[in-house]
Amino acid sequence: MHVRPLIAALRRAVLGSRVGYAASPDGSAEGFVRIHHDQIPWVPENDGTGVERAVLAGDPSKPGLYVVRVKFPKGMMSLPHFHREDRHAVVISGTWYTGTGDDFEPDKTIGLKPGSYMKHPAGAHHYDGAKDEEVVVQIIGEGPSETTRLRPELGNFGPSLRA
Numbered sequence: 001m002h003v004r005p006l007i008a009a010l011r012r013a014v015l016g017s018r019v020g021y022a023a024s025p026d027g028s029a030e031g032f033v034r035i036h037h038d039q040i041p042w043v044p045e046n047d048g049t050g051v052e053r054a055v056l057a058g059d060p061s062k063p064g065l066y067v068v069r070v071k072f073p074k075g076m077m078s079l080p081h082f083h084r085e086d087r088h089a090v091v092i093s094g095t096w097y098t099g100t101g102d103d104f105e106p107d108k109t110i111g112l113k114p115g116s117y118m119k120h121p122a123g124a125h126h127y128d129g130a131k132d133e134e135v136v137v138q139i140i141g142e143g144p145s146e147t148t149r150l151r152p153e154l155g156n157f158g159p160s161l162r163a
Contacts, residue, residue, distance in 0.1 A: 049157045060145035071136045075161040077129030080150040087120040087141040094135035098128045104158050
């Protein structure tokens with residue numbers, strides 16, 4: 001099992017880096033970080049989709065462990081893509097719908113409830129997002145992160161599933 005290297009990398013990233021997250025204002029011991037729910041640094045995508053991202057630890061564009069959250073508004077799903085690195089995702093809220101393969105088929109996705117986990121292996125084609133409600137997913141990976149779209153001419157996100 002590869003849990004120990006992941007835990008060690010997470011420990012290094014959180015204790016050894018101050019990039020991309022807010023330090024605890026409560027006077028905690030050096031190296032600890034606390035981010036309250038209302039302090040999460042959400043940044044909207046610049047594509048008008050309503051998708052938002054927050055970097056909690058590390059920097060996905062640089063070598064090393066990173067922790068990000070992605071917030072999908074109701075009815076918004078990514079189109080098929082893949083990443084150069086393994087990514088570990090945990091559903092924070094909502095039902096996250098996940099599909100695998102080269103074709104965008106939202107009706108064939110599998111819904112994952114809060115607390116669920118999914119690994120996206122490096123190079124594996126997939127798509128994911130929200131259907132009936134807003135979804136927040138936390139993703140952990142080793143940077144530098146890279147997303148490759150299977151059909152870049154179509155953009156990052158599929159047609160809205162909003163009724």
